[in-house]
Amino acid sequence: xxxPLRLFNTLTRGNEPFEPLNDDRVxxxxxxxxxxxxxxxxxxxxxxxxDLLARTLRFFGYQVKxxxxxTDVGHLTDDADQGEDKMLKGAREQRKSVWEIAEFxxxxxxxxxxALNISMPDIICMATEHIQDMIDLILxxxxxGFTYRAGGNVYFDVAKSSDYGKLSGQMREDxxxxxxxxxxxxxxxxxxxxxxxxxxKFEHQSxxxxxxxxxxxxGWHIECSAMSMKYLGEQFDIHCGGIDHVAVHHTxxxxxxxxxxxxxxxxxxxxHGEFLVLAxxxxxxxxxxxxxxxxxxxxxxxxxxxxxxxxxxxYRSPLQFSFEALDAARSGRLNLVERVLRLRQDHPQLKTTxxxxxxxxxxxxxxxxxxxxxxxxxxxxxDLAEDLNVPKALAWFWELIKEEGVPPEQKFGALVEMDRxxxxxxxxxxxxxxxxxxxEEVEALIEQREQARRRRDYGRADEIxxxxxxxxxxxEDTPSGPRWKKEKL
Ligand code: AMP
Ligand code: ZN
Numbered sequence: 001x002x003x004p005l006r007l008f009n010t011l012t013r014g015n016e017p018f019e020p021l022n023d024d025r026v027x028x029x030x031x032x033x034x035x036x037x038x039x040x041x042x043x044x045x046x047x048x049x050x051d052l053l054a055r056t057l058r059f060f061g062y063q064v065k066x067x068x069x070x071t072d073v074g075h076l077t078d079d080a081d082q083g084e085d086k087m088l089k090g091a092r093e094q095r096k097s098v099w100e101i102a103e104f105x106x107x108x109x110x111x112x113x114x115a116l117n118i119s120m121p122d123i124i125c126m127a128t129e130h131i132q133d134m135i136d137l138i139l140x141x142x143x144x145g146f147t148y149r150a151g152g153n154v155y156f157d158v159a160k161s162s163d164y165g166k167l168s169g170q171m172r173e174d175x176x177x178x179x180x181x182x183x184x185x186x187x188x189x190x191x192x193x194x195x196x197x198x199x200x201k202f203e204h205q206s207x208x209x210x211x212x213x214x215x216x217x218x219g220w221h222i223e224c225s226a227m228s229m230k231y232l233g234e235q236f237d238i239h240c241g242g243i244d245h246v247a248v249h250h251t252x253x254x255x256x257x258x259x260x261x262x263x264x265x266x267x268x269x270x271x272h273g274e275f276l277v278l279a280x281x282x283x284x285x286x287x288x289x290x291x292x293x294x295x296x297x298x299x300x301x302x303x304x305x306x307x308x309x310x311x312x313x314x315y316r317s318p319l320q321f322s323f324e325a326l327d328a329a330r331s332g333r334l335n336l337v338e339r340v341l342r343l344r345q346d347h348p349q350l351k352t353t354x355x356x357x358x359x360x361x362x363x364x365x366x367x368x369x370x371x372x373x374x375x376x377x378x379x380x381x382x383d384l385a386e387d388l389n390v391p392k393a394l395a396w397f398w399e400l401i402k403e404e405g406v407p408p409e410q411k412f413g414a415l416v417e418m419d420r421x422x423x424x425x426x427x428x429x430x431x432x433x434x435x436x437x438x439x440e441e442v443e444a445l446i447e448q449r450e451q452a453r454r455r456r457d458y459g460r461a462d463e464i465x466x467x468x469x470x471x472x473x474x475x476e477d478t479p480s481g482p483r484w485k486k487e488k489l
Contacts, residue, residue: 002061005385007238008316010246010270011167015387020237021268025063027236028054029228029267030121031245032068035105036090039112040290041306041321042276046242048307049273049315051118053240055421056384067231068121069224070109072102072128073207073217087207098206102128111481112293115303117423125227127218131209133226134218137260138195138211146259150186152199154213158191161255165191167270168247193252194219221252229257239267243274273315296326304424305330311394311422316387333424339401340415340426347408364413373410376400380418390422397422442473446482449475 002024006015020026030050033039039047050066057064073087090105091098106126113120127134138154141147146160158164198216208215228236241250250270257266278291293303309329313319344350350363369377376396383392397418400411416427445464452460465475468484476483 002057003381003385005056005060006387007269007271008387009268010272011265011267013169016269018269020062021235024061026057026065026238027232028057028064028066028238028240029224029232029236030066030068030239031224031241031249032070032121032124033105033109034071034086035102035109036086037105038292038294039109040292041296042278042290043242044112044116044293044306045276045310045319046240046273047113047118048116048310050240051116051423052311052315052390052421053238053271053388054119054121055423056388059384059421060381065123065232066121067123067125067228069227070102070106070124070126071220071223072098072106072126073223112303115293115297116307117304117425119423123231125231127223127227128207130223130227130230131218133230134222135196135209135211137222137226137229137256138218140260141195141256144259144262146256147195148188149213150188151184152197152214152216153186153194154196155187155192156195156252156256156259158189158193158255161259164255165251167251167254170247193221193248195222195256221249222256224249225253225257225260229261234261235263235265236267238269238271240271240273243272246270246272271315274318276310276319276321278321291321299323301326301330302333305333308333308424311390314387314389314391333426336398336401336424337426337429340412341429343408343412347412350408350412363416364409366413366417369410369414369417371406371410372403373400373406373414376403377414377417384421393418394422438471442468442471442484446475446484450482 005018007018008014009016028050030047033043054064054066087098087101090101094101096104110120138147141156142154146157147154148157149155196211196213196216196218198211198214207217209217228239239250239253254266258264293306296306297303305326306329309321309326310319312329366377376399379399380393380396383389383396397415400406400414400418403411406414412427419425419427445468449461449464452458452464468475473484476485
């Protein structure tokens with residue numbers, strides 16, 4: 001039996017006991033990136049929050065199926081259908097085809113996730129590979145009488161949806177009053193949105209598909225409805241995203257999905273992460289004013305310093321970014337790593353946490369953790385159970401590290417368990433990670449080796465591998481690039 005927890009549901013505006021639709025199985029959909037630019041660290045905060053949610057659910061004993069989309073078509077610079085297609089804009093600025101742009105940034109995105117110890121979603125789906133699913137869904141919405149055609153496009157008619165706006169708590173009448181000037185003259189209501197475009201406002205639209213309404217491309221909102229239902233069913237448990245998605249994207253997703261299926265509610269729990277803010281202004285990809293994970297790495301930070309920084313704030317509180325705050329997070333994380341290394345050095349039986357140790361050969365399994373360590377684990381769990389209070393859980397983790405009365409195996413076992421949620425990977429760090437000079441040298445050599453391989457100079461690449469080996473460093477080539485570790489002596 002999974003353990004109980006409560007989550008704040010945007011739909012009902014309250015903390016609710018979490019009860020999945022199907023026993024202990026949880027369907028979780030997290031809106032993914034639009035791949036026309038690098039993710040900024042604000043986006044990454046949201047993905048870290050969603051990772052903490054998935055990890056917590058697993059830690060509590062649920063079987064999670066997480067689906068994430070990748071938007072590689074049809075997301076305009078304005079969420080409400082105005083503006084320019086983000087993919088086209090990126091392609092023009094970078095003189096590449098939209099397909100090349102998407103492929104490049106998709107790879108960069110998954111590299112960021114890996115560097116941040118974000119667990120891979122179980123299913124990653126590309127919008128361009130699901131066009132037929134979107135067409136089928138639009139046909140259902142059309143059949144149910146919720147659409148109209150105007151100016152070559154198919155629109156969703158919000159007037160037909162009696163509870164449009166329920167997610168943000170604004171009903172249609174209020175929305176109408178506060179609406180901006182209507183730019184798209186085809187719309188009957190400013191909140192109507194496009195399900196299928198045939199009349200692109202932009203030249204050189206190269207991503208086009210045949211459809212019952214003519215050759216064109218889907219609107220952005222329909223993508224998430226179509227793909228989430230394909231992989232998670234017509235009703236599922238949790239849908240997440242950043243807070244900016246409440247008023248438009250998720251509101252529209254709900255309206256069209258419930259119009260198509262006639263089933264309410266489409267999604268039981270809606271969870272939204274608050275923004276990372278930069279010097280009091282919103283960080284936005286389209287404004288060109290944003291920091292990426294590489295910016296932080298270039299300044300000498302480890303990606304996990306950023307993860308640690310994010311753990312310090314509750315996901316529903318805005319988080320102000322500054323390099324001073326990131327410095328503090330870095331010292332906190334290094335302090336933690338050092339303490340764990342010391343614990344392992346003093347107790348060589350705890351030397352490694354790779355599979356054998358985790359299987360319980362040298363480190364106690366969760367059931368074998370008793371006494372003070374078990375008490376602290378319980379407090380850790382209780383705080384996570386109250387709408388994912390990660391900052392408080394992190395404080396219990398620190399209590400445990402500092403607690404002198406706990407036997408080392410117990411302490412280590414409990415820390416490893418807690419790290420299943422926190423994802424700091426501290427228990428498997430090797431001492432050289434605390435040696436920035438070695439790290440710098442090794443990374444420079446790896447870069448030279450990558451360059452040699454790109455030139456197909458495999459002789460030179462092998463020489464560099466040997467040179468690294470003489471330093472006691474072993475290289476492993478993975479799909480996301482080379483990884484290294486210090487050979488155990
Ligand atoms: P996008 O690629 O624009 O769809 O954004 C990807 C995810 O990042 C979405 O869930 C957004 O809600 C979220 N997001 C955008 N800006 C920020 C920010 N400054 N802080 C936190 N999350 C953000
Ligand atoms: Zn979405």
